[in-house]
Amino acid sequence: MKINLKSPVSMAVAIGVGIIVLAGYFIPSFTNIRFILLRTGLVLSAVALLVGIINLITVHIKKLGADSENSGYSLILVIALLATLIVGIIDMVQTYMVGKPNFQMTSWIFTYIQLPIETSLLAVTTVSLIYAAASILRKRMDLFSIIFFFVILLVLLGSFSIPPATLPFLHMIRVWILRVPALGGARGLLLGIALGTITTGIRILIGTDRPYGE
Amino acid sequence: MSATGFTGIVVIVLFVGLMGFFTFINKDKKTTNIRPIPAYDRIKQEINIAVEDGTQLHISLGRGGITGPESAAAFAGLSILKQVIEKSSVCDHPPVASTGNAVISILAQDTIQGCSKAISVSDHVRNPSGELIGITPFSYAAGTLSTIRDDNVSANIHTGWFGNEITWLTTAGERQSSPTIAGTAQLPAQAVIYASASDPLIGEELFAGGAYLGAGNIHEASISAQDVVRWIIIFIILASVLLNILGINTFFESILAGST
Numbered sequence: 441m442k443i444n445l446k447s448p449v450s451m452a453v454a455i456g457v458g459i460i461v462l463a464g465y466f467i468p469s470f471t472n473i474r475f476i477l478l479r480t481g482l483v484l485s486a487v488a489l490l491v492g493i494i495n496l497i498t499v500h501i502k503k504l505g506a507d508s509e510n511s512g513y514s515l516i517l518v519i520a521l522l523a524t525l526i527v528g529i530i531d532m533v534q535t536y537m538v539g540k541p542n543f544q545m546t547s548w549i550f551t552y553i554q555l556p557i558e559t560s561l562l563a564v565t566t567v568s569l570i571y572a573a574a575s576i577l578r579k580r581m582d583l584f585s586i587i588f589f590f591v592i593l594l595v596l597l598g599s600f601s602i603p604p605a606t607l608p609f610l611h612m613i614r615v616w617i618l619r620v621p622a623l624g625g626a627r628g629l630l631l632g633i634a635l636g637t638i639t640t641g642i643r644i645l646i647g648t649d650r651p652y653g654e
Numbered sequence: 655m656s657a658t659g660f661t662g663i664v665v666i667v668l669f670v671g672l673m674g675f676f677t678f679i680n681k682d683k684k685t686t687n688i689r690p691i692p693a694y695d696r697i698k699q700e701i702n703i704a705v706e707d708g709t710q711l712h713i714s715l716g717r718g719g720i721t722g723p724e725s726a727a728a729f730a731g732l733s734i735l736k737q738v739i740e741k742s743s744v745c746d747h748p749p750v751a752s753t754g755n756a757v758i759s760i761l762a763q764d765t766i767q768g769c770s771k772a773i774s775v776s777d778h779v780r781n782p783s784g785e786l787i788g789i790t791p792f793s794y795a796a797g798t799l800s801t802i803r804d805d806n807v808s809a810n811i812h813t814g815w816f817g818n819e820i821t822w823l824t825t826a827g828e829r830q831s832s833p834t835i836a837g838t839a840q841l842p843a844q845a846v847i848y849a850s851a852s853d854p855l856i857g858e859e860l861f862a863g864g865a866y867l868g869a870g871n872i873h874e875a876s877i878s879a880q881d882v883v884r885w886i887i888i889f890i891i892l893a894s895v896l897l898n899i900l901g902i903n904t905f906f907e908s909i910l911a912g913s914t
Contacts, residue, residue: 466659492756492786572850636861637726639876
């Protein structure tokens with residue numbers, strides 16, 4: 441008979457650690473243990489990142505072999521990942537040899553490749569958000585969508601700060617919307633999210649939700 | 655112990671007690687009495703369509719980890735992933751999962767393998783993935799687009815922790831004319847989801863997935879417990895307003911300030 445010890449042990453560890461970390465928030469004598477466990481969790485997260493990257497590169501190497509229309513993207517990803525990794529290793533070796541931080545090449549990659557790309561994508565996101573707001577009435581023509589659309593319009597019009605386009609009355613409406621209904625609604629949503637977060641956490645702590653295997 | 659710490663313990667004990675109570679009184683009930691949420695009805699409908707058409711569902715779990723405030727949303731996404739995989743076990747093509755966080759990626763793969771064993775899907779090819787797509791918001795969004803554009807994906811379910819970059823995913827789904835069910839715990843992204851997803855999950859609806867997808871009595875008890883605590887909070891807010899008007903507000907101020 442095969443006895444599977446993995447599941448009960450992992451469940452006991454997860455529940456035990458969860459209860460200690462939770463207790464650390466309320467009982468001062470558990471605070472140090474909480475920090476130790478959270479630090480351990482962060483180290484494990486870093487290891488998980490390494491596992492995730494190995495998984496990512498494995499998946500994309502497999503895609504290179506397959507006759508897929510996206511195999512070109514996979515090739516770029518694999519080359520970029522390996523190039524960044526090699527540059528990072530060279531920088532790290534140089535740092536150890538010189539004895540002081542020297543991450544010039546890595547910084548160059550982030551400043552001149554990563555940052556401009558992410559900034560461009562942020563600009564695309566702005567366009568995408570405007571498109572989403574403009575198309576809401578086409579998707580759902582109901583009362584709440586109409587209110588949503590006109591509130592966005594009012595807030596945008598009230599945000600103009602260029603003198604000819606500044607409308608004091610709309611600015612006052614914008615401030616009122618942000619301070620009263622928007623703030624109240626946000627607090628209501630946050631309360632609902634907090635309640636949902638607590639019940640999700642409790643289900644994991646008592647072992648009825650097990651996102652760490654069966 | 656501070657007043658905040660004491661209040662926290664009281665809230666946790668209250669929730670555990672209420673969840674236990676509602677689980678006990680509902681254990682023999684065959685029907686559930688919860689308000690309909692269109693997004694979850696759509697998920698069930700899309701599972702049936704995927705079974706009929708031989709297509710597959712795409713579930714993206716966002717980029718939330720397990721050590722921050724975003725963890726609950728990530729766990730809620732994993733819970734929905736588990737239910738969808740169990741319910742779509744007879745599909746020709748099982749669901750595909752994508753994540754933007756390494757830990758959640760491992761947990762997703764673990765959930766998928768656990769479900770696959772439970773539903774006796776032993777063929778490795780049939781097992782759905784749980785890939786880490788990218789670790790920054792835009793790399794994750796950009797990497798997920800190719801999955802959404804896959805002609806075999808009939809619907810997209812985005813449940814987890816997302817920022818404004820979710821507009822890329824929802825817009826891509828719209829362009830493919832595939833339904834998009836989306837929910838997150840981040841407030842600005844909720845506004846984006848409301849505007850761009852065909853079936854948005856607003857506020858705590860994200861955390862109710864288990865109850866609506868048949869994960870068990872404890873999930874329904876969670877919703878009942880939330881409702882009870884919600885009424886208690888409403889009462890406390892109204893009472894604090896009244897006490898404030900009457901000038902008796904020291905107790906609530908000390909709780910909010912976290913003083914002893």
